[in-house]
Amino acid sequence: MSNDIAHATDKTPAQAPEPAAGGRIYRPLTDIVEHDAGVSMMLEMPGVGPEDVDITLENRVLTIRGRVALTRPEELQLTHAEYGEGDFERAFALSEDFDPDRIEARMHDGVLTLTLPKAPEAQPKKIAVKGA
Amino acid sequence: MLYPTLTRRSDPFALMRSMLRDLDSNFWAAADRAVFPAVNIWQGADAIAITAELPGIDAGDIEISVKDDVLVLSGERKAPQVSEGARWQRRERGFGRFSRAIRLPFAASDDKIEARMTNGVLRIVIARPEETKPRKIEIKAA
Numbered sequence: 001m002s003n004d005i006a007h008a009t010d011k012t013p014a015q016a017p018e019p020a021a022g023g024r025i026y027r028p029l030t031d032i033v034e035h036d037a038g039v040s041m042m043l044e045m046p047g048v049g050p051e052d053v054d055i056t057l058e059n060r061v062l063t064i065r066g067r068v069a070l071t072r073p074e075e076l077q078l079t080h081a082e083y084g085e086g087d088f089e090r091a092f093a094l095s096e097d098f099d100p101d102r103i104e105a106r107m108h109d110g111v112l113t114l115t116l117p118k119a120p121e122a123q124p125k126k127i128a129v130k131g132a
Numbered sequence: 133m134l135y136p137t138l139t140r141r142s143d144p145f146a147l148m149r150s151m152l153r154d155l156d157s158n159f160w161a162a163a164d165r166a167v168f169p170a171v172n173i174w175q176g177a178d179a180i181a182i183t184a185e186l187p188g189i190d191a192g193d194i195e196i197s198v199k200d201d202v203l204v205l206s207g208e209r210k211a212p213q214v215s216e217g218a219r220w221q222r223r224e225r226g227f228g229r230f231s232r233a234i235r236l237p238f239a240a241s242d243d244k245i246e247a248r249m250t251n252g253v254l255r256i257v258i259a260r261p262e263e264t265k266p267r268k269i270e271i272k273a274a
Contacts, residue, residue, distance in 0.1 A: 046252035110187030110252015
């Protein structure tokens, strides 16, 4: 499903490329589940609204980008920081062809859920064995 | 990590200090990450704000309580529902119950706290009660 082998358990900055506009790009934590009808992906992108997600599929590479709306409470200074904020980006190399028109994307509470239905010919066909 | 053995020979503890420094910066980093959720704290003269990233958590599953100057943020990250026979290919997101206590610089009252959830980012703004604000003391001329 994917060609990157890093096992992150926390929000981590993406290795490359460095953004020209400054700031950082993070790789969203992702769950991927495969079932008979297709593949579901869940990506954590807190601070990203549904209109700020950009998904492209090109040459079996699925790229997901999310522009974050920075949290800046008015008239307050950041005094203690445990997490950083920045745009999200991550690419996955898909092992098979998916129809880009049938990919469904839903953004809810900062989690992007992608549903990639398998092409009909890629679905496993069950062959019945007849008795002699 | 390389430790110079020849430089700063005048200070016999320099090496030990530099090793301790490396231990501090790298060793504990993994333990710090176990804390969920990570919070950012913002301060001002009249209020304090706490922000946390809680993606995929329903606002109803988050509990915020305040007693005196301790704010407790707790809740549950629910595991995603998958159909029978599904195979996990990648599992990076965490789930389960979480709880975190944060000490505020002042005792807050419930009615001065406002919490808002936007796209998986929680923002709690706590107004500073009037009586806990620092008083400015005028210096009188002799």
